[in-house]
Amino acid sequence: MSDVFILNTGQTPPEGTRKPPRQPRWTDTFAYIANPDQFCRHNLNRYGSIFSTGVFGGTTIFVGSAPAVQMALNGDLHYTEIGLPTTTMTMFGEHSLFQRPDLHRQRKQALRSGLAGQAIQGYIPKINTVIGQRLQEWPTQGKIALFPAIEQICFDVLVPLLLGIELEDAYFQGLPIGSKTSLKQCYKTFFDGFYGLLPWKSPLTAFGRGLQARAMLIAFMQAVIRRRRAETQLDPSSDFLAMMLVSQQAEPDGVFTNDLVENQCLLQLWASHYEISGLVSSWMYQVGRHPQFLAELRAEQATVIQDASLSTSLASDSLKAMTLLEATVKETLRTLPPTSTANRRLTQSVVLDGVLYEKGCTLIAEPRIAHILPEHFAHPEVFEPARFLDGGEIDKYAYIPFGGGVHACLGAQLAMVVSKIFASHLLQEFDWQIEETTQFVQFPLKKIKNNYRIAIARGRL
Numbered sequence: 418m419s420d421v422f423i424l425n426t427g428q429t430p431p432e433g434t435r436k437p438p439r440q441p442r443w444t445d446t447f448a449y450i451a452n453p454d455q456f457c458r459h460n461l462n463r464y465g466s467i468f469s470t471g472v473f474g475g476t477t478i479f480v481g482s483a484p485a486v487q488m489a490l491n492g493d494l495h496y497t498e499i500g501l502p503t504t505t506m507t508m509f510g511e512h513s514l515f516q517r518p519d520l521h522r523q524r525k526q527a528l529r530s531g532l533a534g535q536a537i538q539g540y541i542p543k544i545n546t547v548i549g550q551r552l553q554e555w556p557t558q559g560k561i562a563l564f565p566a567i568e569q570i571c572f573d574v575l576v577p578l579l580l581g582i583e584l585e586d587a588y589f590q591g592l593p594i595g596s597k598t599s600l601k602q603c604y605k606t607f608f609d610g611f612y613g614l615l616p617w618k619s620p621l622t623a624f625g626r627g628l629q630a631r632a633m634l635i636a637f638m639q640a641v642i643r644r645r646r647a648e649t650q651l652d653p654s655s656d657f658l659a660m661m662l663v664s665q666q667a668e669p670d671g672v673f674t675n676d677l678v679e680n681q682c683l684l685q686l687w688a689s690h691y692e693i694s695g696l697v698s699s700w701m702y703q704v705g706r707h708p709q710f711l712a713e714l715r716a717e718q719a720t721v722i723q724d725a726s727l728s729t730s731l732a733s734d735s736l737k738a739m740t741l742l743e744a745t746v747k748e749t750l751r752t753l754p755p756t757s758t759a760n761r762r763l764t765q766s767v768v769l770d771g772v773l774y775e776k777g778c779t780l781i782a783e784p785r786i787a788h789i790l791p792e793h794f795a796h797p798e799v800f801e802p803a804r805f806l807d808g809g810e811i812d813k814y815a816y817i818p819f820g821g822g823v824h825a826c827l828g829a830q831l832a833m834v835v836s837k838i839f840a841s842h843l844l845q846e847f848d849w850q851i852e853e854t855t856q857f858v859q860f861p862l863k864k865i866k867n868n869y870r871i872a873i874a875r876g877r878l
């Protein structure tokens with residue numbers, strides 16, 4: 418990357434340095450939230466891949482070119498800090514990874530052991546079984562509401578994986594949230610509270626209701642943790658919570674404080690459940706709109722899984738061998754990125770490639786811009802999975818559905834594994850048709866609208 422030149426306080430920028438184009442406008446926040454895709458495309462066409470806005474107040478600079486994204490994502494403890502809106506930070510809570518930059522690396526490292534590598538290998542049979550069982554409940558032929566149908570299954574996969582609990586009503590007896598349905602509803606209210614623009618802690622605002630839901634969810638997590646601690650033998654490889662509790666028992670003064678454990682349970686389930694559901698439903702939509710890939714994908718499934726019985730466990734080697742499937746998932750993430758990266762606030766002014774990024778401004782590295790730059794992706798408007806097959810060299814700062822640098826998504830590997838297993842089942846068990854285009858909820862996460870239905874049939878249509 419080009420050198421990032423960090424200015425000392427009061428230092429004059431080198432001659433010829435220019436500010437990013439465009440003046441911030443007070444309407445920018447509304448325009449961005451109403452339709453981030455349109456906002457990004459419009460300004461990209463007019464001003465290029467780096468431009469100033471007034472999104473979330475102050476000056477917020479959107480960046481899309483790989484060097485600028487790299488600069489934005491690697492400034493932690495040098496020239497940036499996380500700079501999300503206050504309401505969002507409050508929803509994340511004081512024990513989230515974002516709140517303590519000094520402890521971030523250590524905490525992230527400790528959490529990684531429950532969300533990557535060996536841990537995921539152990540989760541694969543469970544993910545496979547639940548998805549297989551739950552898909553039996555889909556109709557043999559008919560229409561389904563795409564996002565809700567997938568979300569329901571993702572929830573059932575992820576709750577046991579992350580919390581190690583059962584989802585039958587009997588398990589919820591004596592817990593502060595009395596059923597799976599109420600737990601899901603509580604998460605929805607929590608979700609809606611993110612980016613609530615009115616910062617009033619009142620039941621009349623989405624933010625206020627979100628905070629109430631957060632408190633309920635934390636009480637729920639505390640009760641679940643008590644129950645899990647009472648188990649005679651906790652197996653750290655069985656689920657994410659067990660991993661944290663075993664580490665805590667081994668090292669009571671270590672990374673895993675009670676607050677951290679509770680909050681990670683809350684946030685991991687939040688992130689994984691909505692983001693993965695969004696990704697799988699967008700994948701089904703994109704592949705359905707580009708049926709030329711369906712035949713190839715099915716041929717790949719047939720080759721990789723010799724045994725057609727999906728009740729047998731799906732080995733991680735088989736998943737690795739599904740390269741075309743992986744490429745379609747990655748191309749879905751490129752064309753329909755679920756979210757931008759977290760905002761970074763500049764704690765020092767920096768200069769990169771002759772552009773001045775002033776102290777106090779916020780940076781947003783936007784996949785909605787980066788992923789459609791022709792210098793990063795030829796014919797960016799075309800759904801072309803081949804760009805992710807062998808030989809396709811993609812700059813890691815040009816492709817940022819999971820962010821990058823210090824705060825890169827901790828669940829990227831889990832998200833890919835769950836999505837690939839889900840997609841593999843769908844390819845083998847169902848055919849589907851996309852008859853009309855859908856609209857997306859755009860913010861805070863991009864996802865297909867709940868009322869969008871598609872025709873499916875078991876076997877081939």
Ligand code: HEM
Nearest residue numbers: 685688689692696758759819820821824825826827828832
């Ligand atoms: C399709 C699925 C997902 C997408 C698109 C996604 C995307 C992202 C993005 C864009 C970031 C911000 C990165 C940045 O600001 O640089 C992030 C951070 C994070 N994600 Fe994900 N995510 C997904 C799934 C998950 C899952 C399944 C988990 C955990 C179970 C997870 C846990 C996290 C955590 C803990 C962070 C904060 C990391 C840090 O601050 O160091 N995500 N994710």
